[in-house]
Amino acid sequence: MPYEPPPELAGLSLSEIAALAQERRLPPLDQWTPAHSGESHMTIQADGAWLHEGSPITRPAMVRAFATLLMRDAQGQHWLVTPHERLAIAVDDAALVAVDMEVRHDPASGQAVLAFRLNTDDIVLCGPEHPLRVAGTADVPAFYVAVRHGIEARLNRSTYGQLIAHALAISPPEDLAVESRGARFALVPAA
Template sequence: MAEPLFQQLQQLQEEFRGYPPVGDWHPELCGDMDLVIRKDGSWVHEGTPIQRKPLVKLFASILRREGDDYFLVTPVEKWRIRVEDVPFLATQVARGTDQGEEKLLFTTSTGDIVPLDSDRAWELRPFGRPSQPVPYIEVRDGLFARVSRDVYYELVGWAASGEQGSADPNALYIESAGQRVLLGRY
């Protein structure tokens, strides 16, 4: 059952790859919008959580990062918003094979399907209190998703440890699309 789901996710990822060309749009800054993307992945406008998923997906499609700042950008407007951590949360992961290689596909809180491959940055960053290293995956153009706790534990179950005699025998790694990335240390 997992393999058909993986194939469906791959097909969706290929079909809906396109996003508006926000990197090509350079309007003047209009100001700051009272919109915050919280650490838990919720989008809050003027103190009220946005409940309509299509609206969140629309906003996510026109999101751009410049340095440490995030903006909603159209051809004629640019509004700065606040992001507490990163704009997306990886809420699901599927494992399957693609052309004989194991591949992981992450699904974000906004419905993006992101393969862990050589085109994606994978980082461990400190998160929470007390601070722990947590994996983050690049969704697109410098926009990252934090891997949720549930997904992290699923990855730990699939992980391989460092070999005896390696530089870090206490490291856990996952493999996807021919890449071996660090998941954490124990």
């Protein structure tokens, strides 16, 4: 069956976005305890490109499949996990990249919801379970959204621009922040 990418976020309602996020079936990595550990010889570059032994992985379906097997441990090491083995994978910055963002409002609660599309076509609804994190400096900030199993997606330049434009529309520049699903996220890096 051919892969059908999800529709663009801009044309979807909040309930449609939430349904897309929920229907993605993911393997139960947290239930697996593989006996063998090794090296994958894979790298995820800061721009989201995946390499195996220095050569690009050019099939998007492979990248999407590998991304469902990713986790990051408490020491910050990224792993590709199967029921039988876990293989270390080098990650230059974040494992995934947020490539689009839309703001919706939940009619039931009135709360804003920030929806991010990732380079793997995953949809992440920012909030307490998927918080935003700001790093870097005030001059060169970097924004990340938690995805699953300890992995994060870094917001690319255009998505960062969408986030800042939204923040400036709802908060003063000296207290730049956004809210999503009842959680508030300051957008200025700690000094």
